[in-house]
Structure formats: C-alpha cells, structure tokens
Amino acid sequence: MDNKVIIIISIVVVVLLLAIVGAVAAVLLLGGDKAPVVVDPNQRPEVVITVPLTTSLMVNVTDEDGKPHVARVHPAFELDASKDAYKELNETTLPLMEIRIRTEILNVVSKYPYEMLLEQGAPTRVAIDIKDAINTLLDTDIIFQVIWQDFIVQ
Structure with a gap:
C-alpha cells in the first residue's frame, strides 16, 4: 500500500512539474512579441x-x-x-x-x-x-x- 501511494504522489508531482514547465515555456516563447505602442491622444502632433x-x-x-x-x-x-x-x-x-x-x-x-x-x-x-x-x-x-x-x- 505504501508503494502505491508513493507511486501516485510521484506521478502527480511529475505531472505538476511538467505543467509548470510547459506554462513557463509557452509564456516565454509565445509572449516574446513587443507590446503594442500606445499613442497618447494628448501628445502634440508634429505638424x-x-x-x-x-x-x-x-x-x-x-x-x-x-x-x-x-x-x-x-x-x-x-x-x-x-x-x-x-x-x-x-x-x-x-x-x-x-x-x-x-x-x-x-x-x-x-x-x-x-x-x-x-x-x-x-x-x-x-x-x-x-x-x-x-x-x-x-x-x-x-x-x-x-x-x-x-x-x-x-
């Protein structure tokens, strides 16, 4: 019984670690775009x-x-x-x-x-x-x- 509990806990920990690593990788790879430039409507025009x-x-x-x-x-x-x-x-x-x-x-x-x-x-x-x-x-x-x-x- 102790071996089954240890195996289940190990599997849960591995799945959680994989989920965390996957989320971090997704943020780093997909979130690398530059933020859109926001134009201030109160900024004085050039002309x-x-x-x-x-x-x-x-x-x-x-x-x-x-x-x-x-x-x-x-x-x-x-x-x-x-x-x-x-x-x-x-x-x-x-x-x-x-x-x-x-x-x-x-x-x-x-x-x-x-x-x-x-x-x-x-x-x-x-x-x-x-x-x-x-x-x-x-x-x-x-x-x-x-x-x-x-x-x-x-």
Whole structure:
C-alpha cells in the first residue's frame, strides 16, 4: 500500500512539474512579441497649423442669482496637419464653416455659469469642451487644441 501511494504522489508531482514547465515555456516563447505602442491622444502632433476665429464672440452668461454677465472669447484652433481629414478641413476651409463653429462655441460657453467661468482653470475646461464639440460637429478629430486669444468674463 505504501508503494502505491508513493507511486501516485510521484506521478502527480511529475505531472505538476511538467505543467509548470510547459506554462513557463509557452509564456516565454509565445509572449516574446513587443507590446503594442500606445499613442497618447494628448501628445502634440508634429505638424500643427493654427487657425484663429476671425472675431471675438460675446456670450451672455448668468450668475447663481440670475444676474446677466458677459463673457468675451476669441479662440484659435490648432489643427493636426498630419491627419487625413486635413485635406478637407484646413486653414482655408475652416473659416468657411465659421458660422456653424461660432454657434457651437456660443452654445458651449453659455452653458457655464458666471461663477464657474471665473474659476482658475476655467479657460482650459471650456477649451476642451469646445474642441470636443467642434470635432463632433465636423465629425473629425483634426482639432488638436483650442487656444485663447481672448478670454474675459465680466
């Protein structure tokens, strides 16, 4: 009886060792591929073209008490010229769509309450929202960043 137990235990140990060695070999042989390169969407493109909006925009905003205030914004857009969409949407064609773009900017800025527009970092938040809204409007991701020529809240 002792010999049978020793043989069974020996067989189990050998099978486990073979399984472990096989798993390690599989990981080493099959897992040798390089990890895929992840592109950071916030990484600045190599070729950026800046296209300013032709005029400043005045946007009505209200405070918590409902009093009216005015925000004056004048954005410019940094376009990623390395994108395929740049052939259709570039520094020449973007101004032709300015009416739609201005409307979208007015919609985005007017959603912010006056107090929030006064906070530190508000221009950055608004710029990101405008970038996302315009990229969605134009069904593209060519606008890399929105920068401010003017951002005044009164």
